[in-house]
Amino acid sequence: xxxxxxxxxxxxxxxxxxxxxxxxxxxxxxxxxxxxxxxxxxxxxxxxxxxxxxxxxxxxxxxxxxxxxxxxxxxxxxxxxxxxxxxxxxxxxxxxxxxxxxxxxxxxxxxxxxxxxxxxxxxxxxxxxxxxxxxxxxxxxxxxxxxxxxxxxxxxxxxxxxxxxxxxxxxxxxxxxxxxxxxxxxxxxxxxxxxxxxxxxxxxxxxxxxxxxxxxxxxxxxxxxxxxxxxxxxxxxxxxxxxxxxxxxxxxxxxxxxxxxxxxxxxxxxxxxxxxxxxxxxxxxxxxxxxxxxxxxxxxxxxxxxxxxxxxxxxxxxxxxxxxxxxxxxxxxxxxxxxxxxxxxxxxxxxxxxxxxxxxxxxxxxxxxxxxxxxxxxxxxxxxxxxxxxxxxxxxxxxxxxxxxxxxxxxxxxxxxxxxxxxxxxxxxxxxxxxxxxx
Numbered sequence: 523x524x525x526x527x528x529x530x531x532x533x534x535x536x537x538x539x540x541x542x543x544x545x546x547x548x549x550x551x552x553x554x555x556x557x558x559x560x561x562x563x564x565x566x567x568x569x570x571x572x573x574x575x576x577x578x579x580x581x582x583x584x585x586x587x588x589x590x591x592x593x594x595x596x597x598x599x600x601x602x603x604x605x606x607x608x609x610x611x612x613x614x615x616x617x618x619x620x621x622x623x624x625x626x627x628x629x630x631x632x633x634x635x636x637x638x639x640x641x642x643x644x645x646x647x648x649x650x651x652x653x654x655x656x657x658x659x660x661x662x663x664x665x666x667x668x669x670x671x672x673x674x675x676x677x678x679x680x681x682x683x684x685x686x687x688x689x690x691x692x693x694x695x696x697x698x699x700x701x702x703x704x705x706x707x708x709x710x711x712x713x714x715x716x717x718x719x720x721x722x723x724x725x726x727x728x729x730x731x732x733x734x735x736x737x738x739x740x741x742x743x744x745x746x747x748x749x750x751x752x753x754x755x756x757x758x759x760x761x762x763x764x765x766x767x768x769x770x771x772x773x774x775x776x777x778x779x780x781x782x783x784x785x786x787x788x789x790x791x792x793x794x795x796x797x798x799x800x801x802x803x804x805x806x807x808x809x810x811x812x813x814x815x816x817x818x819x820x821x822x823x824x825x826x827x828x829x830x831x832x833x834x835x836x837x838x839x840x841x842x843x844x845x846x847x848x849x850x851x852x853x854x855x856x857x858x859x860x861x862x863x864x865x866x867x868x869x870x871x872x873x874x875x876x877x878x879x880x881x882x883x884x885x886x887x888x889x890x891x892x893x894x895x896x897x898x899x900x901x902x903x904x905x906x907x908x909x910x911x912x913x914x915x916x917x918x919x920x921x922x923x924x925x926x927x928x929x930x931x932x933x934x935x936x937x938x939x940x941x942x943x944x945x946x947x948x949x950x951x952x953x954x955x956x957x958x959x960x961x
Contacts, residue, residue, distance in 0.1 A: 551761065577891070594873075
């Protein structure tokens with residue numbers, strides 16, 4: 523609550539229910555990743571078609587980010603998060619009850635639609651219900667605790683899938699999702715009592731101009747490139763290709779692979795508050811943290827891919843730990859959107875930023891499926907995975923260049939407004955203090 527309403531029980535309750543809706547949304551989003559091999563048998567899908575499920579889901583999700591942001595700015599978080607949750611629940615029930623490939627594809631489309639609506643809505647609650655100083659930390663906590671949805675899909679959902687079967691697992695997931703969505707309608711409110719009501723939504727032409735204004739803001743573009751470079755590798759790993767890679771490419775058991783996904787989430791939850799506190803204390807140095815995450819991710823993947831498979835377990839654990847920092851890193855992109863845009867188009871700006879990571883994710887997932895389908899049409903092999911993962915380097919390069927160019931423009935605009943970002947070397951010299959003169 524940036525205007526100073528403080529943190530009370532109501533704000534905590536609204537945030538907790540919104541966070542639960544997001545957590546269940548992540549479970550829906552990642553559920554197909556742990557069921558990939560079962561889906562291949564159920565629908566007779568090869569690698570390319572299997573990746574197509576997730577690619578289409580992410581394509582819908584990414585394409586709806588800006589429309590979802592516009593809907594959020596117009597109708598508020600309560601309505602949009604409820605509709606999003608019910609839409610995902612319907613998709614999971616449909617997926618669980620059908621054996622027809624077209625209906626299964628339609629089910630994942632529904633999940634992508636609901637996911638897009640839920641995401642922007644839940645994150646909009648943070649700056650509305652918490653003070654400005656707490657927003658970076660609460661944003662990180664929202665993103666990282668929400669990632670526990672991956673644990674729900676990797677452990678209880680996967681266990682139910684293997685014990686109770688496909689239908690029991692996905693219909694149960696849909697039932698949980700519907701319950702949480704209805705709880706959100708009962709508890710979530712768009713703003714605290716007494717908070718000023720945002721200006722009413724404008725005409726279509728004004729909405730379009732708001733989208734253009736958000737895009738013209740260099741801070742929005744800085745957020746988009748930051749989100750792209752930090753997020754996509756971990757998303758592709760968790761959402762689709764991580765488990766098959768660890769099992770078929772590195773010799774892990776299914777339980778061991780699920781444990782690595784759990785580690786991915788756990789490390790992210792630890793890193794999130796640290797990233798949030800750094801962002802709050804050093805808002806002028808956020809981009810350096812983004813660049814560090816991108817470079818570290820690319821470097822560790824390079825070592826893993828250079829080592830003949832199977833790679834040492836410690837190295838794969840290190841890879842998962844580094845991938846886990848991508849989630850907190852991507853949250854910095856939303857902080858750029860928040861601080862560089864006025865509140866009335868905050869949902870639109872967040873939607874634009876979120877396009878970055880998920881566009882890279884869906885194209886990477888699709889490219890990997892295509893490579894695996896060509897190189898190993900009869901089944902996955904360690905060498906085919908080794909080649910497929912190399913498609914990531916394109917997006918790391920694009921993201922780094924985008925961050926550097928957008929940061930330069932953002933700092934130029936900040937300087938025009940009287941905010942000068944001193945060179946990092948100068949800041950470090952100040953902290954070290956005066957140098958001693960020695961003979």
